[in-house]
Amino acid sequence: MVRLTRVQQQERTRRFVLTAAREEFTEHGYAAAKVDRIADRADLTRGAVYSNFPSKRALYLAVLIDMVENPTADEPPPPPAQPTTTSDALGAFARTWLERLPLVGDTASGGRLHLRSLGGVLDDERGRTVLAQVVRVEALLLALALESYEQDRATPVRRVRLAELALTLLDGSGHLAESAPGFGDPFDLARACEHLAGIELTDTWEPPYLPYVTPARPCEDTWDPPAELTDRISGGRADLGADGLITVLGAGRLAAVEEAVRSARPGEQVTVVVVTDDAAETGRLVRLRITDLVGCLRRVFAPDAWRRVRLVLDDAALVASAIGLTDLDDETESAVRVRNGAIVARAHGRGAAYAASTSDVSTSGTSTADASNDTRPKGPTS
Structure with a gap:
């Protein structure tokens, strides 16, 4: 008789719950679905369901994520010829x-x-x-x-x-x-x-608050990036050791992603790290939407369409801890600039990505605002 390890048993239980929940949601919908019926379908106790998923909403989001990441239907049709316009x-x-x-x-x-x-x-x-x-x-x-x-x-x-x-x-x-x-x-x-695509739109990016952003703090701190994190855009490994900008954002400040992208210096990598204090629901919501959209994008656009942009969902706060951040919440907004394996600038609060990216760091570690970068955010750079 094969004995399952604790981890294997937990994964088996989780799979039973997801299968039963999908059947329940398919039959009754979200509002009318009952956790007790899901437990009965999975031949488990109500407590076993809640030990894996703390709420019906967390379970519903997990079912959708499983559908997106592990489709059981026929394979999608091959992508069309690479679009040229x-x-x-x-x-x-x-x-x-x-x-x-x-x-x-x-x-x-x-x-x-x-x-x-x-x-x-x-x-x-x-x-x-x-x-x-x-x-x-x-x-x-x-x-x-x-x-x-x-x-x-x-x-x-x-x-x-x-x-x-x-x-x-x-x-x-x-x-x-x-x-x-x-x-x-x-x-x-x-x-x-x-x-x-043929509609003429006035589309510029020049937030009025940028001139008032607090400058980044210069430093020369050791940078020991977490390994084996996944870039949700490419699906590959996220290399956080390369020169560039690392921005940590709470789920309520995700609109600042564009600030990080538009402020980035030419040739430097941009890594956006999403954190939350509620991985079961908020974290799953972010994962579902991003994974679903990126799945569509990958079938249409060339892999280099996003060039230097990386997106990491950091439910375990590994990157945030490595940077030295604590007390994370939906309003978290912090950024560091990495150069030659060290953190050379830190910024926190609104405009953190812009401050860290546009700081002019000298070889001695001091930093001043670089006036030549003031025009960079006015148009797309990544």
């Missing part, structure tokens, strides 16, 4: 995203699960606030991919507003599919996204 790329992305729309024959509850619906799930202010911040990150990631098609332009172009419009259209189609199944033709929606 912004318009083509946006259309290809839309077609990929629209594959989540409910299928013919899906029950109402099963269709919502396939859609990754969060309707009725985020019924608190914190959940809605975090979702709004995550959507800003989604728009930026899509925008950076679109901007990669226009690198040769004399004037840098920002495509965040275009990305926001496309995501608004697609998310809206998802809500309609949830409440009015069959309404809206996916091919029309994809064509509409293609045409969005």
Whole structure:
């Protein structure tokens, strides 16, 4: 008889719970689902379910993450030929995203699960606030991919507003599919996204608070980066030892991701580390949305579309601890600049990424504001 280790038994129990929960949510939907029935389906006690997932919402988010990361349906169709224009790329992305729309024959509850619906799930202010911040990150990631098609332009172009419009259209189609199944033709929606690329938008990035950001503190601290962390954009290992900017953001400050990207120095790596004091729900919400979007992006855009940007979900606060941060919460915003294996600048609070990236660090470790960098945030640089 094969004896399972404790870790193996825990993983087996977790898998039983996820399978049972998916059946329950498919049959009854999120609101009407019962943890007691999930426990019965898994032939476990209610306590065993809660020992793995502290709430029904945490369990629902875990089911969606499992669906996204471990699809059981047929393999998705191969990606189309590499798009050559912004318009083509946006259309290809839309077609990929629209594959989540409910299928013919899906029950109402099963269709919502396939859609990754969060309707009725985020019924608190914190959940809605975090979702709004995550959507800003989604728009930026899509925008950076679109901007990669226009690198040769004399004037840098920002495509965040275009990305926001496309995501608004697609998310809206998802809500309609949830409440009015069959309404809206996916091919029309994809064509509409293609045409969005032709709309002239005034799209600049120059936050008015940047001139008032507190300068970074110069230092010469040893940097011992955690190893084996995953970059959620590429799916590979996140190398935190390279020269560049490391920004640690709470789930309520994720909109500052763009500040880190736009402020970065040419040639330096940008690593955004997301932390939370609630890994079970807030952490899972961020992981679900980012993983889901990136899965679509990878099928359309070349791997180098995001160039030097890395995104790490640090539920265990390994990076934050290595930097020396404590008392993490949704409003955490801190940044360090790494050079030659050492931390040479630190900044905390609003504008931390800009302060750390634009600091002019001398070989002696002193730092002054670099006036030549004042114009850098006015346009896309990464």
